[in-house]
Amino acid sequence: MKVHQLTVDQALASLASRASGLLGAEAQRRLVEFGPNRMEEIRGAPLILRFAGEFVHFFALILWVAAGLAFYAEVHQPGEGMGTMGVAIVGVIVVNGLFSFFQEYRAERALAALRKLLPREAKALRDGVISALPIESLVPGDVLLLAEGDDVPADARVIDAHALRVNTATITGESLPKARNSEPSVEETMLQAKNMLLAGTAIISGEAKALVVATGMRTEFGRIAHLTQSGRTPPSPLHIEIRRLTRLIAVLATSLGVIFFFIGQSVGLSFWENFIFAIGIIVANVPEGLLPTVTLSLAMAAQRMAKRNALVRHLPAVETLGAASVIVTDKTGTLTLNHMTARAVHFAEGDRPADAFGATALTTSRQRFFEVALRCHSVKEMARNGQVHLSGDPMEIALVEMGRRAQVATSAAERVDEIPFDADRKRMSVLYKTPEGRLLYAKGAFERLLPLCASVHTAEGIVPLTSAHREDFLAAENRLGERGLRVLALAWRQVEDGETQEQWERDLVLCGLVGLEDPPRAEVPEAMRRCREAGIRVIMCTGDHPETARAIAREIGLARTPHPRVVTGDELRMLSPTQLQLALDTEEIIFARMAADQKLQVVKALRGKNEIVAVTGDGVNDAPALKHADIGIAMGASGTDVAREASDLILLDDNFASIVGAIEEGRAVYDNIRKFLTYILTSNVPELIPYLAFVLFKVPLALTIIQILAVDLGTDMVPALALGADKPAPDVMSRRPRSRSQRLLSWRVLVRAYLFLGPLEAAAAMAAFFFTLRSSGWEFGVPLSAHAPLYLQATTASLAAIILMQVANVFICRDPLRSAFSGNPFGNRLLLGGIASELLLLSAIVYAPWGHLMFGTVPLGSSVWLFILPFPLLMLGLEEIRKAIARRT
Numbered sequence: 001m002k003v004h005q006l007t008v009d010q011a012l013a014s015l016a017s018r019a020s021g022l023l024g025a026e027a028q029r030r031l032v033e034f035g036p037n038r039m040e041e042i043r044g045a046p047l048i049l050r051f052a053g054e055f056v057h058f059f060a061l062i063l064w065v066a067a068g069l070a071f072y073a074e075v076h077q078p079g080e081g082m083g084t085m086g087v088a089i090v091g092v093i094v095v096n097g098l099f100s101f102f103q104e105y106r107a108e109r110a111l112a113a114l115r116k117l118l119p120r121e122a123k124a125l126r127d128g129v130i131s132a133l134p135i136e137s138l139v140p141g142d143v144l145l146l147a148e149g150d151d152v153p154a155d156a157r158v159i160d161a162h163a164l165r166v167n168t169a170t171i172t173g174e175s176l177p178k179a180r181n182s183e184p185s186v187e188e189t190m191l192q193a194k195n196m197l198l199a200g201t202a203i204i205s206g207e208a209k210a211l212v213v214a215t216g217m218r219t220e221f222g223r224i225a226h227l228t229q230s231g232r233t234p235p236s237p238l239h240i241e242i243r244r245l246t247r248l249i250a251v252l253a254t255s256l257g258v259i260f261f262f263i264g265q266s267v268g269l270s271f272w273e274n275f276i277f278a279i280g281i282i283v284a285n286v287p288e289g290l291l292p293t294v295t296l297s298l299a300m301a302a303q304r305m306a307k308r309n310a311l312v313r314h315l316p317a318v319e320t321l322g323a324a325s326v327i328v329t330d331k332t333g334t335l336t337l338n339h340m341t342a343r344a345v346h347f348a349e350g351d352r353p354a355d356a357f358g359a360t361a362l363t364t365s366r367q368r369f370f371e372v373a374l375r376c377h378s379v380k381e382m383a384r385n386g387q388v389h390l391s392g393d394p395m396e397i398a399l400v401e402m403g404r405r406a407q408v409a410t411s412a413a414e415r416v417d418e419i420p421f422d423a424d425r426k427r428m429s430v431l432y433k434t435p436e437g438r439l440l441y442a443k444g445a446f447e448r449l450l451p452l453c454a455s456v457h458t459a460e461g462i463v464p465l466t467s468a469h470r471e472d473f474l475a476a477e478n479r480l481g482e483r484g485l486r487v488l489a490l491a492w493r494q495v496e497d498g499e500t501q502e503q504w505e506r507d508l509v510l511c512g513l514v515g516l517e518d519p520p521r522a523e524v525p526e527a528m529r530r531c532r533e534a535g536i537r538v539i540m541c542t543g544d545h546p547e548t549a550r551a552i553a554r555e556i557g558l559a560r561t562p563h564p565r566v567v568t569g570d571e572l573r574m575l576s577p578t579q580l581q582l583a584l585d586t587e588e589i590i591f592a593r594m595a596a597d598q599k600l601q602v603v604k605a606l607r608g609k610n611e612i613v614a615v616t617g618d619g620v621n622d623a624p625a626l627k628h629a630d631i632g633i634a635m636g637a638s639g640t641d642v643a644r645e646a647s648d649l650i651l652l653d654d655n656f657a658s659i660v661g662a663i664e665e666g667r668a669v670y671d672n673i674r675k676f677l678t679y680i681l682t683s684n685v686p687e688l689i690p691y692l693a694f695v696l697f698k699v700p701l702a703l704t705i706i707q708i709l710a711v712d713l714g715t716d717m718v719p720a721l722a723l724g725a726d727k728p729a730p731d732v733m734s735r736r737p738r739s740r741s742q743r744l745l746s747w748r749v750l751v752r753a754y755l756f757l758g759p760l761e762a763a764a765a766m767a768a769f770f771f772t773l774r775s776s777g778w779e780f781g782v783p784l785s786a787h788a789p790l791y792l793q794a795t796t797a798s799l800a801a802i803i804l805m806q807v808a809n810v811f812i813c814r815d816p817l818r819s820a821f822s823g824n825p826f827g828n829r830l831l832l833g834g835i836a837s838e839l840l841l842l843s844a845i846v847y848a849p850w851g852h853l854m855f856g857t858v859p860l861g862s863s864v865w866l867f868i869l870p871f872p873l874l875m876l877g878l879e880e881i882r883k884a885i886a887r888r889t
């Protein structure tokens with residue numbers, strides 16, 4: 001038989017223990033055998049390997065190859081600036097790797113500060129003496145002493161209990177406290193056994209002596225943690241897309257370099273001319289600033305999310321959340337306040353709001369009702385941070401708070417005895433000595449208390465309880481239950497001297513009913529509306545009662561029909577994976593009474609439907625689902641350490657509304673990546689065209705390789721990064737989530753960059769190049785030395801034209817449809833700083849001696865600048881026309 005099915009004596013014997021605890025020597029022997037009582041940490045890659053990984057991913061490898069070729073060319077053909085280019089490319093790799101690693105590491109350090117789950121010490125009997133032991137030293141057979149407020153450090157079998165109730169939400173997901181006793185259980189599993197305390201749960205009220213039966217990874221807590229660790233974290237949609245994009249660009253750039261190498265050979269260029277030319281083609285087509293720009297965009301969005309109470313653990317999760325199409329959310333603490341409140345009461349005269357009473361409005365019957373609420377409980381007052389708080393069962397706290405709000409004037413009374421709450425009796429009674437005599441106050445489930453009542457309080461006084469009264473109260477119970485309230489009955493009676501405890505709970509006087517609920521957060525209904533507008537489906541998955549879940553869903557706007565479909569855990573066990581996927585087609589569906597593995601089932605079924613799934617959770621039971629989801633969202637305030645470790649995002653305020661704000665930021669990230677992708681790719685065209693003209697038409701090379709790097713790694717970098725800091729567009733939450741098949745580098749982006757904006761920039765660059773040459777009398781076909789002043793002036797003009805066109809382009813790329821002049825074009829301060837830095841760097845390249853030396857430039861005259869300036873304005877005007885046409889069509 002299992003330990004929870006045994007008697008107390010049998011349980012002790014089965015673990016070779018005693019009620020007075022283990023002997024110290026035996027405990028030490030078992031510690032060696034079973035190991036410390038702690039969770040095995042999820043072993044990630046060593047820090048050094050993670051650091052090295054930032055420098056050897058696919059895109060970095062392409063850049064390493066380009067740098068290697070540049071150094072090779074410098075050795076065999078010095079004086080072409082290839083060594084400088086190689087150093088610049090290596091610098092990009094190093095800066096990007098350091099930045100990415102720092103962002104991930106900083107997020108993990110912030111998370112480490114939140115680890116607070118298990119208690120550090122526990123009281124246990126060793127050698128017959130109570131000892132405060134580190135929880136790591138607990139072993140099977142130890143006898144724990146637990147009291148209200150304690151966390152349970154290991155799985156334990158109750159061997160003695162007094163008024164014991166436990167919060168099992170971290171394991172089972174159910175928010176209502178559960179009574180525990182020492183009687184043998186007939187249940188098959190420990191999860192349902194009424195004599196078991198599970199590691200990670202908390203004692204709400206009462207006291208217990210419990211026999212440790214499992215420690216560390218052998219506990220139910222550990223089993224779920226192992227399930228979490230065994231799960232493979234799926235790559236984020238952005239990670240997949242960036243990987244695809246970098247490979248596509250790398251193949252395209254390399255192919256063009258090889259093709260034009262052979263074209264150069266065919267037209268008679270030397271090997272080294274062709275080799276340098278091929279490297280130039282590759283460098284011109286590889287957007288070296290892409291990865292640092294993506295990383296910074298994610299990091300800045302993560303910082304904005306932190307201000308909205310969402311801590312990002314893994315940077316790609318920022319964008320993944322923006323792509324979420326389904327949110328599978330807990331109820332307790334996320335959609336609700338995790339604080340029970342009395343909502344309604346029912347007397348013989350009818351229903352009333354629970355907060356509609358004051359001292360002047362209390363009749364004798366109502367006075368007694370609130371007396372029961374104030375006296376029949378195990379709540380204690382505790383001082384915390386200089387203030388007094390109520391501690392105990394949340395439902396009892398709600399009753400006491402209701403009684404205090406009613407301003408009941410109670411007489412002095414002495415608590416004499418009690419019959420504690422029991423899961424089978426489902427009621428509690430407390431005996432007081434008062435000026436009126438000995439009064440018994442009772443509360444409990446209506447169906448258990450009603451048979452014990454002989455009378456009822458009415459406005460006329462105490463009258464016999466008739467069948468009409470019974471029907472009225474039964475109807476009231478159903479009415480309150482349909483609202484999702486947990487209904488309790490309150491009663492009392494006068495106890496005569498000489499009555500035994502077995503006689504107390506008879507001929508009670510029924511005072512009334514009270515409906516309690518964990519109220520929804522005020523911000524949640526608006527968050528639900530925004531999710532619906534954004535095309536995001538929200539599915540509640542809770543361990544609570546189906547009616548409670550349904551009522552909350554209606555109240556917050558998650559369910560708009562009176563009777564949304566509710567699937568319980570028992571029903572889910574009967575469904576095949578195919579049936580579950582089909583069930584998820586139901587427009588409004590709620591999952592209630594769910595176990596840990598079942599939430600994971602729902603997540604897998606949704607991913608099988610090609611949804612991008614975000615999952616919220618706080619308990620150990622939620623960790624597997626958090627791990628397997630596209631993005632796991634753990635609670636920071638009330639969540640467990642295991643849940644936080646399994647998550648990608650942590651809600652610091654445990655508020656569902658914060659998720660919606662984070663989704664808005666995530667969607668902005670994807671938009672911003674597309675913006676600077678368009679911006680960066682646009683400049684590839686004017687960098688490529690000079691090389692094509694050089695090979696195909698024997699035109700002098702209008703742009704050197706080092707000047708290409710001046711654009712890609714210098715002037716373009718800060719404005720591109722600034723585009724990643726743009727705030728979410730006004731309509732970002734009115735669009736449907738992007739599908740998994742939507743590409744970051746779409747045909748629309750390519751056409752706009754390569755066939756419209758890019759050619760405009762190329763035309764400006766080549767025009768400035770030829771204008772400078774022709775102004776000095778150069779004729780087509782006349783050779784030019786690479787160090788001739790006229791050639792240096794012409795390439796400088798071409799470079800200046802590209803940079804000025806990119807200044808206009810940064811405004812153009814802020815939105816593919818909206819006008820650059822709509823809203824506040826200067827709202828992004830970082831963008832203004834980026835443009836200022838771009839213009840300052842251009843001035844230094846053109847006029848500073850170090851710019852001349854590094855980039856092969858010379859000063860430009862005013863006539864060249866006047867020739868270039870109309871081109872950015874022309875591109876801005878043409879793009880405004882294109883956007884206007886696109887908005888109409």
